[in-house]
Amino acid sequence: MRPDGQRRSTIKDVAEAAEVGVATVSRVLSGTGSASRETREKVLAAAARLDYRPSALGRNLRRRRTGGIGLLVPDITDVFYARLADGVLSCARSAGEAVWTGATGDDPEREAHLIGTLIEEGVERVIAVPSGDGEMWGPALRHGLGVVFAERAVAGADHVPAVVSDERTGVRTAVEYLAGLGHRRIAFLARHGQTQRVRAFREALAARGVPVDDELIVQAQATRDAAYAAAAGLLQHRSDVTAVVAGGNLLGEATVLAARELDVRVPRDVSLIMFDDVPWAELCHPPLTVISQSAQDMGYRAAELVLREGRRARSITLPTELIVRASCGPRR
Amino acid sequence: MRPDGQRRSTIKDVAEAAEVGVATVSRVLSGTGSASRETREKVLAAAARLDYRPSALGRNLRRRRTGGIGLLVPDITDVFYARLADGVLSCARSAGEAVWTGATGDDPEREAHLIGTLIEEGVERVIAVPSGDGEMWGPALRHGLGVVFAERAVAGADHVPAVVSDERTGVRTAVEYLAGLGHRRIAFLARHGQTQRVRAFREALAARGVPVDDELIVQAQATRDAAYAAAAGLLQHRSDVTAVVAGGNLLGEATVLAARELDVRVPRDVSLIMFDDVPWAELCHPPLTVISQSAQDMGYRAAELVLREGRRARSITLPTELIVRASCGPRR
DNA sequence: GTGAAAGCGCTAACAG
DNA sequence: CTGTTAGCGCTTTCAC
Numbered sequence: 001m002r003p004d005g006q007r008r009s010t011i012k013d014v015a016e017a018a019e020v021g022v023a024t025v026s027r028v029l030s031g032t033g034s035a036s037r038e039t040r041e042k043v044l045a046a047a048a049r050l051d052y053r054p055s056a057l058g059r060n061l062r063r064r065r066t067g068g069i070g071l072l073v074p075d076i077t078d079v080f081y082a083r084l085a086d087g088v089l090s091c092a093r094s095a096g097e098a099v100w101t102g103a104t105g106d107d108p109e110r111e112a113h114l115i116g117t118l119i120e121e122g123v124e125r126v127i128a129v130p131s132g133d134g135e136m137w138g139p140a141l142r143h144g145l146g147v148v149f150a151e152r153a154v155a156g157a158d159h160v161p162a163v164v165s166d167e168r169t170g171v172r173t174a175v176e177y178l179a180g181l182g183h184r185r186i187a188f189l190a191r192h193g194q195t196q197r198v199r200a201f202r203e204a205l206a207a208r209g210v211p212v213d214d215e216l217i218v219q220a221q222a223t224r225d226a227a228y229a230a231a232a233g234l235l236q237h238r239s240d241v242t243a244v245v246a247g248g249n250l251l252g253e254a255t256v257l258a259a260r261e262l263d264v265r266v267p268r269d270v271s272l273i274m275f276d277d278v279p280w281a282e283l284c285h286p287p288l289t290v291i292s293q294s295a296q297d298m299g300y301r302a303a304e305l306v307l308r309e310g311r312r313a314r315s316i317t318l319p320t321e322l323i324v325r326a327s328c329g330p331r332r
Numbered sequence: 333m334r335p336d337g338q339r340r341s342t343i344k345d346v347a348e349a350a351e352v353g354v355a356t357v358s359r360v361l362s363g364t365g366s367a368s369r370e371t372r373e374k375v376l377a378a379a380a381r382l383d384y385r386p387s388a389l390g391r392n393l394r395r396r397r398t399g400g401i402g403l404l405v406p407d408i409t410d411v412f413y414a415r416l417a418d419g420v421l422s423c424a425r426s427a428g429e430a431v432w433t434g435a436t437g438d439d440p441e442r443e444a445h446l447i448g449t450l451i452e453e454g455v456e457r458v459i460a461v462p463s464g465d466g467e468m469w470g471p472a473l474r475h476g477l478g479v480v481f482a483e484r485a486v487a488g489a490d491h492v493p494a495v496v497s498d499e500r501t502g503v504r505t506a507v508e509y510l511a512g513l514g515h516r517r518i519a520f521l522a523r524h525g526q527t528q529r530v531r532a533f534r535e536a537l538a539a540r541g542v543p544v545d546d547e548l549i550v551q552a553q554a555t556r557d558a559a560y561a562a563a564a565g566l567l568q569h570r571s572d573v574t575a576v577v578a579g580g581n582l583l584g585e586a587t588v589l590a591a592r593e594l595d596v597r598v599p600r601d602v603s604l605i606m607f608d609d610v611p612w613a614e615l616c617h618p619p620l621t622v623i624s625q626s627a628q629d630m631g632y633r634a635a636e637l638v639l640r641e642g643r644r645a646r647s648i649t650l651p652t653e654l655i656v657r658a659s660c661g662p663r664r
Numbered sequence: 665g666t667g668a669a670a671g672c673g674c675t676a677a678c679a680g
Numbered sequence: 681c682t683g684t685t686a687g688c689g690c691t692t693t694c695a696c
Contacts, residue, residue, distance in 0.1 A: 285617025
């Protein structure tokens with residue numbers, strides 16, 4: 001056991017113990033260059049004996065490149081982002097890379113601060129779910145960071161590759177399904193910033209010849225409270241609504257809760273479709289019909305992109321799937 | 333915009349631009365020592381102009397201590413661990429520390445590998461939910477890492493502080509509640525390694541004078557599939573069971589699913605209490621009675637411990653709370 | 665108040 | 681095949 005305060009052994013210690021030069025130790029341990037079997041064994045033995053682990057600090061400083069990848073998500077407790085993170089972790093692990101994680105809380109300021117830390121720390125590749133309108137990414141890009149956006153793209157940052165899902169088709173499929181059931185007064189509950197989804201919603205409505213009612217598109221902050229308030233407000237003030245599509249699992253959760261509270265029955269009184277196939281969608285009563293997107297896959301692909309291609313990778317659009325369960329019925 | 337391949341500016345660049353020595357730049361930027369107002373302004377201006385960010389690599393190498401804290405959880409997609417991670421992230425952020433995250437999959441081998449990476453990376457403080465029986469922590473401790481365990485303690489590693497919840501009381505309260513409802517054939521669905529909870533379960537039963545039936549204590553791996561198999565097996569083979577307590581939210585989820593599949597009604601046919609108050613517990617039908625423990629708090633406290641006290645901190649036990657909802661009824 | 669210089673642990677030339 | 685050496689970017693004595 002190493003007494004508190006004894007310094008960890010360095011390459012020099014190993015060199016001395018093995019009676020060779022430091023360069024030799026470096027070569028043997030990193031597998032670079034060649035060494036006689038005898039030398040190699042001596043080095044390996046000494047390293048093991050001293051419990052030596054090369055310091056990434058020294059190595060990175062010298063090589064002028066740091067390993068590791070940064071991961072910035074709004075909220076790690078949101079199942080969607082947790083899965084995304086899992087995908088990143090999984091890909092990073094198979095690539096032998098470590099990952100720095102940060103929660104931005106969807107706050108550009110916090111995001112900027114985290115980016116700063118990442119840069120100082122020497123992390124040069126990051127996967128991020130950009131918050132706000134992504135204005136904080138200028139400095140990062142200027143510093144030469146390889147960044148890949150996930151889940152959301154940033155308008156005006158087309159040179160930054162992004163892995164997103166085909167929200168357009170997802171929303172359209174949902175709206176068509178609902179319209180096919182006879183619904184005309186369909187509401188969309190979105191998080192602030194989900195402009196793609198909102199636009200797709202308008203388009204889908206228009207394509208079906210359903211007039212869009214701006215009051216039926218409500219945006220909320222990405223917190224449970226705000227989501228609940230939005231859902232409850234909608235259900236309360238607009239009793240003519242017969243269907244709602246929730247732009248994310250938090251919004252969906254809020255809608256279920258609000259509906260229950262206000263004694264609005266699903267699907268009898270209102271039909272519900274939610275983005276994200278989270279585990280509880282199936283446990284819910286009734287089981288929820290969802291627009292599924294694979295967050296885990298999204299994370300994995302983003303990690304692949306940032307690892308393999310460096311910058312100038314191509315963006316990726318992942319498919320969505322409508323999973324029909326029991327939360328939608330014909331127009332009442 | 334910095335052309336691809338141009339190196340980032342160093343302290344030396346700033347020194348030259350400001351026409352001072354590097355030492356002065358270092359002092360000004362780190363707030364150490366003193367400098368004339370004039371010099372300070374020159375330095376600050378130059379640093380801003382060059383978009384300079386000090387390299388943590390250089391600094392850490394020199395100071396022979398790295399910042400940052402490591403976080404090792406079994407599975408980031410499990411809400412409990414996601415919340416725990418959130419607590420850690422939150423504390424780390426307010427302390428200005430970055431965090432490395434890894435998912436062990438509850439596999440000691442993967443865990444050991446991640447620990448190795450952490451050590452190489454120079455991270456010297458880690459918070460971990462140890463997997464297996466924690467045999468992989470020897471090397472880490474020997475390297476002088478400051479480690480704090482969370483959620484689970486490791487037998488025989490009493491010198492490692494741990495933040496756990498009062499599982500004993502949690503389980504006892506649940507069992508007493510169930511027993512009070514008239515239940516005698518109570519099953520416990522545990523994850524492999526939840527020895528504390530299992531022991532507490534036995535004790536609680538004994539204290540109530542209920543004979544313990546070993547067949548009613550079933551352990552499963554920490555995967556959805558294994559959990560489902562265990563739950564389904566239990567419900568199928570032991571129709572005399574009138575109540576089950578699930579040792580975690582995955583197990584609880586599996587029980588709900590299996591019960592539904594097997595047409596076992598909750599709480600009419602069997603009562604259910606689950607560890608962890610996850611959001612879906614309330615959305616579930618019926619809403620689940622749970623033993624709540626604050627994972628977020630656990631993570632925060634663990635981070636505090638590892639940050640403030642270094643090693644030789646004291647362990648912490650957090651309270652649990654029985655939240656009664658609608659998944660338990662009188663013995664049928 | 666400020667600069668020069670010595671390293672932190674490591675790798676990559678460059679000799680031998 | 682192997683050892684010596686020169687830094688990577690930074691902080692910290694130690695002189696001035």
